[in-house]
Amino acid sequence: MDGYSVVPILTALIITVSIFWYFWIYKKPKKETHPIPPGPRGLPILGYLPFLQPNLHHQFTELAKKYGPVYKLWLGSKLCVVISSPSLIKQVVRDQDTIFANRDPPISAIVLTGGIDIVWSPYGQYWRDMRKLFVREMLSSSNLEASYVHRREEVEKVVKSLYTKAGSSVDIGEFIFATELNVILNMLWGGTADKKIIERIGSEFREVMSKLVDLLGKPNVSDFLPVLAKFDVQGIEKEAKRLAPSFHELLDSLISERMKTIETGHSKDGGRKDYLQILLELKEQQDSETSIGLPQIKAILMDIVTGGTDTTATIIEWVMAEVLKNPHVKGRVQEELAEVVGLENTVEESHIPKLHYLDAVLKETFRLHPPIPLLVPRRPNRSSIIGGHTIPKDCRVFLNIWSIHRDPLVWENPCEFIPDRFLKDSGNFDFTGTNFHYLPFGSGRRVCPGILLAERMVRHLLATLLHLFDWKLPEGEKMDLSEEFGIVMRKKKPLIAIPSPRLRHSKFA
Numbered sequence: 001m002d003g004y005s006v007v008p009i010l011t012a013l014i015i016t017v018s019i020f021w022y023f024w025i026y027k028k029p030k031k032e033t034h035p036i037p038p039g040p041r042g043l044p045i046l047g048y049l050p051f052l053q054p055n056l057h058h059q060f061t062e063l064a065k066k067y068g069p070v071y072k073l074w075l076g077s078k079l080c081v082v083i084s085s086p087s088l089i090k091q092v093v094r095d096q097d098t099i100f101a102n103r104d105p106p107i108s109a110i111v112l113t114g115g116i117d118i119v120w121s122p123y124g125q126y127w128r129d130m131r132k133l134f135v136r137e138m139l140s141s142s143n144l145e146a147s148y149v150h151r152r153e154e155v156e157k158v159v160k161s162l163y164t165k166a167g168s169s170v171d172i173g174e175f176i177f178a179t180e181l182n183v184i185l186n187m188l189w190g191g192t193a194d195k196k197i198i199e200r201i202g203s204e205f206r207e208v209m210s211k212l213v214d215l216l217g218k219p220n221v222s223d224f225l226p227v228l229a230k231f232d233v234q235g236i237e238k239e240a241k242r243l244a245p246s247f248h249e250l251l252d253s254l255i256s257e258r259m260k261t262i263e264t265g266h267s268k269d270g271g272r273k274d275y276l277q278i279l280l281e282l283k284e285q286q287d288s289e290t291s292i293g294l295p296q297i298k299a300i301l302m303d304i305v306t307g308g309t310d311t312t313a314t315i316i317e318w319v320m321a322e323v324l325k326n327p328h329v330k331g332r333v334q335e336e337l338a339e340v341v342g343l344e345n346t347v348e349e350s351h352i353p354k355l356h357y358l359d360a361v362l363k364e365t366f367r368l369h370p371p372i373p374l375l376v377p378r379r380p381n382r383s384s385i386i387g388g389h390t391i392p393k394d395c396r397v398f399l400n401i402w403s404i405h406r407d408p409l410v411w412e413n414p415c416e417f418i419p420d421r422f423l424k425d426s427g428n429f430d431f432t433g434t435n436f437h438y439l440p441f442g443s444g445r446r447v448c449p450g451i452l453l454a455e456r457m458v459r460h461l462l463a464t465l466l467h468l469f470d471w472k473l474p475e476g477e478k479m480d481l482s483e484e485f486g487i488v489m490r491k492k493k494p495l496i497a498i499p500s501p502r503l504r505h506s507k508f509a
């Protein structure tokens, strides 16, 4: 081979190599500049599912120490992202709220509600209409004011019943749950129903609901491995299908009983319409913008009954537990009550704004024991960037407020019960979700719409329990503040306490 024949070959080679080099350097797909978050490895197919521990909020907090404030884990084929810093949560619920306002309902929720209630319906016009209806028609301040008569009646019943139980053990959570359920049922019915029917429906509701709430809180393998969904390995779907008809029957009887009395029934709220009546009338207005059908009425009722009872009863149980554990706190609450309410009087809702220390005790309890520690998970409707990481569309996003509420970078002595921290700076901490260090009711478009009602239900009852009674633990019992994770985070060991009357009032005799 002579020199002339080598040149074209070499030239061709150089050109080819140059083209490859050019494409390699400049045209190769760019490395993802925003990687998906780091996270623990799991097993093939199952991901991290086999390693989940019962107290998910504790485990998620521990993992954040290793992987940072935004990390991922695969649960089966579902990519989950856990976020646990105030600045990143702000990016989710404020800066990119419309992307993250979707939900990811578990199979059990779909079976129970059909996914058409406010909690589980996807972000969009339907959800907006349902939520607006709920907030505007039912939770307006005039409606809340008018329904005080029912809350007060139930609180009086509680007091009378506790006087008869003086000196004996009371399961606080169970007792308060029954009370809050009655409050809700009476608000729905405007107090027109036969008390016996309320009692019957109430006790059946209690039984079905506690099972439902447990079911909703259980991680379900079928949610994470859709290929296994048809086998329903844990039997969760089967159990939800078994319970759903009983729940629907109870809602049906709630509605039909109200319809019977709608013509003749006189509300105790000075002729004001009760909640169920408002909903039933909207059902009749077929052409109106807000007209709804029976399935929507039942979905809203489900949210009110489930959202309004377990959460409020649970936080009261936690407050009572903290107050009993900290006698100096109990002393200060009772001093304040004596000063504001007076030893001859019973608590009224009008006293509440003046009970600043009780407010601080409640807020501190919400900080340490938020009833919904991971909020209700979100599902982004498109990929987005949070904290420099790509959060892929349709993953499940957990916002770990439990860990933020105990973050030493945010709170001094974070694990100690110190209500005074909320006295100094009370204006900075409300429940509306604008302070990203403190989010017991969530934040953004999906923030809890029941805050005002919850506050009224909790504060009045709590103040009454502490004003009229002294409480102590049964002999030999030690206070145990262990938590049990679920859709609502309850006290692991139910609080049993013994009431003794501090003050006697003739009206409760």
Ligand code: HEM
Pocket: 118, 119, 120, 131, 303, 304, 305, 307, 308, 309, 311, 312, 315, 370, 371, 372, 375, 376, 377, 440, 441, 442, 443, 444, 445, 446, 447, 448, 449, 450, 451, 453, 454
């Ligand atoms: C102590 C009492 C309560 C607590 C701690 C609480 C907490 C929460 C939380 C954390 C969320 C999720 C927020 C988010 O994803 O950002 C939520 C949603 C919701 N809550 Fe509450 N809640 C309470 C009482 C109530 C009451 C009394 C009602 C109604 C009667 C209610 C109805 C709802 C509804 C309908 C939603 C779904 C909102 C939506 O997805 O648009 N809650 N709640």
